[in-house]
Amino acid sequence: xxxxxxxxxxxxxxxxxxxxxxxxxxxxxxxxxxxTVAGAFIGNASAGLVMGAVLExxxxxxxxxxxxxxxxxxSASVVGGALYASQAFDPAGxxxxxxxxxxxxALFSGKSMVWLRRLIAAxxxxxxxxxxxxxxxxxxxxxxxxxxxDLIRGFCVTLAAMLVFHPLIKAIVxxxxxxxxxxxxxxxxIVAAVSARAVWxxxxxxxxxxxxxxxxxxxxxxxxxxx
Amino acid sequence: MTDPVQTDRTLPVGTWLIxxxxxxxxxxxxNYETMNGNGIAFCTEPALRLLPGGIDGEEYHQALGRHAKYxxxxxxxxxxxxxxxxxxxxxxxxxxxxxxxxxxxxGPLGSVGDRLVWASWLPLCSLIALGAFGxxxxxxxxxxxxxxxxxxxxxxxxxxxxRVGFKRGLRVxxxxxxxxxxxxxxxxxxxxxxxxxxxxxxxxxxVIGGGRNLxxxxxxxxxxxxxxxxxxGGRVEGWRISLIVLGLFVLFSVIR
Numbered sequence: 427x428x429x430x431x432x433x434x435x436x437x438x439x440x441x442x443x444x445x446x447x448x449x450x451x452x453x454x455x456x457x458x459x460x461x462t463v464a465g466a467f468i469g470n471a472s473a474g475l476v477m478g479a480v481l482e483x484x485x486x487x488x489x490x491x492x493x494x495x496x497x498x499x500x501s502a503s504v505v506g507g508a509l510y511a512s513q514a515f516d517p518a519g520x521x522x523x524x525x526x527x528x529x530x531x532a533l534f535s536g537k538s539m540v541w542l543r544r545l546i547a548a549x550x551x552x553x554x555x556x557x558x559x560x561x562x563x564x565x566x567x568x569x570x571x572x573x574x575x576d577l578i579r580g581f582c583v584t585l586a587a588m589l590v591f592h593p594l595i596k597a598i599v600x601x602x603x604x605x606x607x608x609x610x611x612x613x614x615x616i617v618a619a620v621s622a623r624a625v626w627x628x629x630x631x632x633x634x635x636x637x638x639x640x641x642x643x644x645x646x647x648x649x650x651x652x653x
Numbered sequence: 654m655t656d657p658v659q660t661d662r663t664l665p666v667g668t669w670l671i672x673x674x675x676x677x678x679x680x681x682x683x684n685y686e687t688m689n690g691n692g693i694a695f696c697t698e699p700a701l702r703l704l705p706g707g708i709d710g711e712e713y714h715q716a717l718g719r720h721a722k723y724x725x726x727x728x729x730x731x732x733x734x735x736x737x738x739x740x741x742x743x744x745x746x747x748x749x750x751x752x753x754x755x756x757x758x759x760g761p762l763g764s765v766g767d768r769l770v771w772a773s774w775l776p777l778c779s780l781i782a783l784g785a786f787g788x789x790x791x792x793x794x795x796x797x798x799x800x801x802x803x804x805x806x807x808x809x810x811x812x813x814x815x816r817v818g819f820k821r822g823l824r825v826x827x828x829x830x831x832x833x834x835x836x837x838x839x840x841x842x843x844x845x846x847x848x849x850x851x852x853x854x855x856x857x858x859x860v861i862g863g864g865r866n867l868x869x870x871x872x873x874x875x876x877x878x879x880x881x882x883x884x885x886g887g888r889v890e891g892w893r894i895s896l897i898v899l900g901l902f903v904l905f906s907v908i909r
Binding site: 456458465489522523529533543560572612625636638641 | 677678694714716717728771778782788842846847850856859866875883905
C-alpha cells in the first residue's frame with residue numbers, strides 16, 4: 427500500500443473516530459461496524475466483520491461514561507479491520523497481529539482524545555471573556571474548532587497507525603510460526619475471558635442476571651450442537 | 654415576566670429542526686473545564702434568537718453567556734436540558750433561578766443516561782449484533798441490525814428529551830421519573846444477560862472457524878483468564894491485559 431491507498435482508510439478513520447464523542451454518536455464507531463466497513467473498503471467485508479466481532483467482545487468492557495478515559499475504538503477498529511482484511515488468504519498470524527495493532531492504535535487514539543480535550547479547554551480559557559459575554563461567534567467558533575480538531579485527530583491517528591503497522595504486520599505474518607488453529611484459539615480465549623468479565627461487571631446488579639446468563643449459555647450450547 | 658409554567662408556547666418548526674440537528678454535535682467542544690457547557694450554548698442559541706431584540710439584544714447575549722458555562726450531562730439526555738433552558742429563557746424566568754436550575758439538572762441527566770444508554774442499551778445492541786454474527790449473518794445484515802436497533806432508541810431519546818424539556822421547562826424533573834427511565838435499565842439488563850449467554854459462545858465459535866476441535870482448550874483458557882481478571886477486580890482493564898498478552902504471543906511466534 428502506498429500513501430495514496432491509505433488516504434481513504436485514514437478519512438474513514440477520521441469520520442468514525444469523530445462518532446465516538448463529537449459527532450453524531452450514532453455508534454457507527456463501534457468495532458462491529460467500523461471494522462466491517464474498513465474491511466469493505468479493502469474489498470473483504472467478511473474479514474472486517476471477524477475483526478469487528480473480536481474487538482466488539484473486548485469493547486463491551488469499556489463503556490464511554492462521561493469524563494472517563496477509555497480507548498478510542500472508532501479509528502482503531504478501522505485500522506484493525508483494514509489490516510486484517512488486507513492479508514490475502516487469512517494467513518496464520520493475521521488475526522492476532524492485526525488485533526494487536528488495533529489495540530495499540532486504540533491506546534494511542536484514546537490518549538489523543540485526552541490531548542484534544544485539553545487543547546479545547548485551553549482555547550475555551552483564552553476565550554472566556556467572549557464566551558461569558560454571549561458572543562455567538564465565540565460559541566460557534568469553539569464548537570467548530572473542537573469538531574475540526576477531532577476530525578484531524580482521527581485522520582492522523584489512522585494514517586500513522588496504517589503507515590507503521592501495514593509493513594510491520596506483513597513482516598510479522600511472514601515469520602509467524604504458531605499453527606493457524608492455535609493462533610485463532612488463543613485470540614478467542616482472550617476475548618471470551620474479557621467479554622465474560624465485562625458482561626458480569628455490567629449486569630451483576632440486575633436481579634437474576636446470573637441465572638439468565640447461564641440459561642442463555644445453555645441455549646447457546648444447544649444452538650451450537652444442533653447447527 | 655410571563656408565567657413560567659405556561660404550556661402553550663411552541664418553537665417554530667425551523668428552529669426546532671436546527672436545535673435538534675445541533676444536538677448531534679453537542680459534544681463538539683467537550684473538554685475537562687466546561688465539559689458540555691459550550692455545547693449547551695451552541696444548541697440553545699437558535700431558540701435564544703427569539704428573545705426580545707434578537708441576536709443584537711442584551712437578553713440574547715446574557716442568556717448565551719449563561720449557557721456557555723460548565724455543564725455536564727449524558728449527551729442523549731442533554732436535549733432535556735436544552736429544551737428546558739430554552740423554554741425558561743423564552744418565558745423570562747429570572748437569571749438566578751435559571752442558573753440554579755441549570756446546576757441542579759446536570760447530575761440526574763448524567764446518571765439516568767449512563768445507566769440507561771451506556772450500561773444497558775449499548776451492550777444489549779452489541780450483544781444482539783454479535784449473536785447475528787455468530788449465527789452466520791452477512792456483514793451488511795449484522796451492521797444493519799446493530800445500527801437500526803441502537804439508533805431507534807438513540808433518536809427516540811434525543812427527540813423525546815428536547816420535546817419534553819421544552820414542554821415542561823422548569824418542571825422537567827418530573828419527566829425523569831418516567832417508568833421507562835426508572836425501570837428501563839433493569840429490564841434491558843435482564844434481557845442483555847440472557848442474550849450475552851447465547852451470543853458470546855456463538856460469536857466465539859464463528860471466529861474460531863477451522864479450529865473447532867480446540868473448543869475444550871479455548872473454554873479452559875477463557876475460564877482461567879476470566880477468573881484471573883475477576884481476581885484483579887477493577888484495578889486493571891481487560892483490554893490492556895489483552896494487549897500485553899497478545900504482544901507477548903506475537904513476539905513468541907515471531908522469534909521462536
